[in-house]
Amino acid sequence: MIDICAGDEIRVRYPEEDASTLALTLGCSRIFASVLQMRGLGCSEKARAKHRPGLRLALEELFLGNEDPGGEGLRAALREGVRVVVYGDYDVDGVAATSLAVELCLSYGAEVRYYIPHRRLQGYGIHEEMIGRILQMGCDLLLVVDCGTRDRKILEGVVAAGVPVWVFDHHLPEGSTVRDVGAVLINPHASNGDEEGVRLCATGVLWAWLFRNALAPEEWLRERLDLVALATVADCVSLGPLNRALVFEGLERIRQGRRVGLRLLAERLGLVFQRIGEEDLAMKLIPCLNAAGRLDLADVSVRVLLGEKDTLQWVERLVELNRKRQYLSGRLVDEISTAISAEERHVLRGNEWPVGILSSVASRLCSQFRRPIALAAPAGEVLRGTLRVPGGVDAVAILRNVEEHLLEWGGHRQAAGFSVAPERWNVVEERLEYSLSEVKIQKDLLEVLAFPPQEIDMASWREVETLGPFGMGNPRPLLYAENKGVSSIRPLGGNGRHVTVEVGGVPLLGFNAAKLLAGCPNPRGWVYAPRIDHWRGQARLQFVLERIVHSGGVEHA
Template sequence: MTGGMRLVLSTCLDSNLELYEISDSTRALAQQLCCSDLAAMVLEMGRREELSNPEKMRSWLRPCFQTLLEKLSLGSSSSRAAELWRSKSSFGNVVVYGDYDVDGIASTVLAMEIFRHKALGVRYFIPRRDKQGYGVHADVLDLLVRSGCNTLVVVDCGTNDSQLFHDLSKEGLDVFVFDHHTVGEEVTFPTIVNPFVDGDEAARKLCATAVLWGWAWKEEILSRSWLNYALDLVALATISDCMPLHPLNRALVQRGLAIMRKNPRRGLGALFEKLGIQQRTVSEEQLSMRVIPCLNAPGRISCADIAVRALVGGGDVYDCVGKLVMANRKRQSLSERITATIASRQGKRRHVMFDKSWPVGVLSGVASRICSQRRKGVALAAPVGEKIRGTLRVPTGANAVGILSSISDLLEAWGGHRYAAGFSVATQNWDAVEDSLEDILAGLEVEEEVVRAIDLSPASITLEDWKSVSALGPFGNDNPCPYFYRAGSDSDRVAPLGKGGRHSVVMVDDVRLLAFNAAASLQDISNVTGWVYHPRIDCWRNTEQVQFILDYAVLG
């Protein structure tokens, strides 16, 4: 989910609301930067550090793509991997070993497309979430070797598996690894390209797909024109993994979006068509909320192969796209059932929950939603074979990886990022893990959420106004979509939206605020003192218009 965009309506107290208004300094900044007053207000609200340094502000507004890439350092292993690439005219039979989320899928497809230039044939393997689970598995590698693999390319995992790769190298295999996960043990294998080993700060904020793409660009593995066309995969993965949108990631996503709008790969074009998304105006919000869930869904409920095949774009691409949409509907249904089950346990409001019937693949999305709603750490777990697998989500101010690290002696495997992590535990250790996590999460000190918004009626925001603000995007982690606020009044009205009774529309100043999954929350608005919303551009019958999405109901 990209910053500033929420899956469900939330509430905030008016005491936690920080409001901004357009002032004389805003108008002066707009003149200085040649932008609209509204865009200048967004910059004043969110980019204070850059505003104090004109050079930083110019770099942030108009990042120089070439300069950012020239400065990028992926670490010393980047050149060693490039030397291995250049040392051979063919890598024989290549197998790409990936992961089942969108970053893993996108990096798998990109690695296949790169290594096809020097291979007799390229295959891929992605472990199943409900069977093997995340990471590199020795028994799978053994099967791949016996099936005639000459070269192994590992993406979005593998950083902590140096010994496995040393063993494969002794058997005559060439091994490349491109990853972005935290280093848990000493990395001794020479061609593990992971900026967390010895790369620079900018490189450490890249997703795995961007690490692979950056390596190919920096080391001139393929032509720059070919690599530019592959930026759609980088954009998808960057948004999906909620990577911080510092200047380089912003530039990567901007260029990837431009490619999708002009000439998307067959699978993405077919998926846009199936979802009713206008190709020429596709946004990071649409990717985050509609496209990426479809690409993620197969890996969550069964096998990620369908998503890979869709992005590769073979003859069955439309069949694959149809299956992606069906898989996402099934995922949504399973998630809603689990959420309802948890909601029914209101009297047992624990932080750690386990159920034998839960499909483990959908638990991360459910945990994210509950964590966002409750503003508390949440761990959900379910059995997979003889083990128990779980997902941990924590709010701002906590560290999911740090929490799992503190109980690592009880876990078989664990990993992830600051706010989201996964773990695997032997069944006999579950009770101890459950008790430890419950104690830790119950004692978490959570930062009070402050909602920053511009005090402005939606009736005052035109399409051109919002286009000027959109130029500051793409929005997401570290560059959140700006919120706007309108005080409540007696004339505000709530009405149903669509079929099924889940969604609502709030009429504010004769403008519609769309409130998704909010019907139950908006049955009584007598204690609502205001509304926090964000605009977006919608294209209906080839005509662009600005829509407004309700994010928070403000309570007195």
């Protein structure tokens, strides 16, 4: 979404003097050579190879932790007719990991059921009541994905009942884990995994462990990289070399259209699945898949991913739920923004707020106000909350300070969830508000490359896109053009919200920029990003305005 930023919020880098020489040496465009230099990859083939290794090499070097038991135990437990229950989570990582685990068990001839808790009524993690029902219905093997690391007390009873428990997770451990009661835990965070291991989402942990232990044929596993790509982009994990390789190959599998439900969803959203990229996942497919767990049951998304009976019906349900989510989220963001602006608050509670959308709303507000935000609302007999913090702040450490007042909590450095009894809310609110108001926000400058749009064509930008997939930890390159007082601004479309800004004879598309420009009549410059768009079967290069840079000195690097 387009935004206004001050000049001191960006760092402008200029192409190095030898960029043209490097371009000639490598046989590439000047923009590609400049981006390589900006990222420290231009002068070393070894550095470029490390940036984009082959998937097999990245997996061979992966270390998931010093408690990895190997695959023989699970292989022995997965046999024809064995009754398996997969217990997952309600976000995209959870439903993707659930789908992968279900398909694995089916490939062994097991009888498989899956269970995902209701976000509003039950919340995150393992629930004792459901575990009791699972055991009562009969279970020979319990596979837990994207949760379970800290559910020691509940899973102890499952192990004591003689049911093997395998947990594949990536959430941060706090104190003792389920490993202490005899469950098998594959979690790089709990086992001193290496840098690439701790970057994996839960689906990535499960997939990589299956691959390294040969629990399924290699081609079978590669066909399911579509699930890994979805989960990796959805969880906004850092795209180090391994995650980039997983997403790159996963996108290739998505484009083949073999997963019927995903293909139908893409087509329903107007996407050409053969050309789907990481932004299509983040902006189109993932919000729909997430909507089920936010406003209904996450089982809807699992049914789509598994291609169960009446898949098209479930696809339509996802689209409907996502429209509802967009409406509710937009209304809630407007409501809470007013309170935050008027009262300078960080912690807010709403008795009528839908719990399922609080995490996405908190993320938007955290980004918009550049401050930590905690939101909470009633869910049955408890209050469920979500905490989102800017980069450099540790959400888990903040919640640890109020742990004695919470019923349950957990998460990642930048995103965490919690539940609290209503009678303890005032204490939690006061202490969280104090902690969050004391947080020192690190000012992260936006790195941009000064480069004129008229020097970029389709071929040269395709070269730049080979450095993707882009996302957290590997951001899409942003470019900068100074406003020299000759930029022409014209309306775009008939609703008065969009404009084009002409720079050097090239139009930058400013979606929803008209109102922002009205309040910033003389910008210092423009931050923009090239995009390859497809219209009626034809590819075209567009330049999309990302930031309007107003007063304040621009830092040059």
